[in-house]
Amino acid sequence: MKVLGLIGSPRVGGNTTKLVNAILEGAAENGAETKVYNLSGLDINPCKGCMTCKIESKCVIDDDMQMLYDEIQAADAVVIGSPIYMWEITAQTKLFVDRLIAFIKPDFSTRLNLPKKLVLAFTQGNPDPNTFKQYFDYMEGLFSFMQFDVQSSIVAAGTSNPEDVLQQPETLSKAKEIGKEL
Ligand SMILES: Cc1cc2nc3c(=O)[nH]c(=O)nc-3n(C[C@H](O)[C@H](O)[C@H](O)COP(=O)(O)O)c2cc1C
Incomplete structure (x- = not known):
């Protein structure tokens, strides 16, 4: 399990x-091989909407997303963590999420190697964990649409x-428990 x-x-x-590290720790305790990247330290450019990925099955932008596409395909489970910035994910996370369009085929089926589990981890300054519940549900919906097997969302x-x-x-x-269950 990766x-x-x-x-x-x-x-x-x-x-x-x-x-995110607590989730990975839990997974590692149950024998998973874990890897982690900080999106802000990577060279990830915005999608330019060329739609070449619909024809050539591959994103044409030559940046660190190419490495992440491979890492995602090789993983059994992906954990995406983002703080809430102005009621949504950070710009760094959004750049990454937009680029996942390369996994969506023209008929909206997926190029992802399935099954692929997904956990969403959010942090927010607001002390009420229910403030952005609708948004977290929406994000789960987005990843389910992309054929990820959404396990859970957690918010700090x-x-x-x-x-x-x-x-x-x-x-x-x-x-940690969520990680163990992966
Ligand atoms: C630019 C910016 C916008 C933010 N917007 C929100 C927000 O809309 N709602 C909220 O609850 N917290 C907001 N926060 C607080 C962060 O979500 C919170 O401090 C989070 O835990 C930061 O994660 P980090 O410690 O990994 O950087 C914002 C913080 C920054 C810097």
Whole structure:
């Protein structure tokens, strides 16, 4: 079992990193091979809408997404973590998500090697974990549409300073449990 973690926070080492790492730790404890990338440290350009991926089955942009396409195909499970910025995922995460269009065929079937499990991990400054529930459901819907087998979403709420999630042992142990179940 290979589990790929992708962190969409530009604040490396912050709450999102810790939350994603807890999931990966849980997976590793149950024997998974884990790998993690910080999206903000990679060269990921915006999709330019050329739609060449619909004809040639491959994105033409020569950047680090090419490596991530391969990593995603090789993984049994993907964990995507993002802080909420202005009610949605960060720009870094959005760049990555847009580029996943290369996995969608013209008839909307998928080029992904299936099955592929998915976990979404969010962090937010707002202390109410239900504030963005509709948005989290929408994100699950998007990834289900792309044929990912969505396992769960987890949110660490009320995380402003980079260490805040460490004060939430229940959230971190839930994250570990989610990883173990992968
Ligand atoms: C530009 C920016 C926008 C933000 N917008 C929101 C928001 O709309 N709602 C919210 O609850 N928190 C918001 N936050 C707070 C972050 O989501 C929160 O601090 C998160 O835990 C940061 O993750 P990190 O520690 O991995 O960087 C925002 C933070 C920044 C820097």
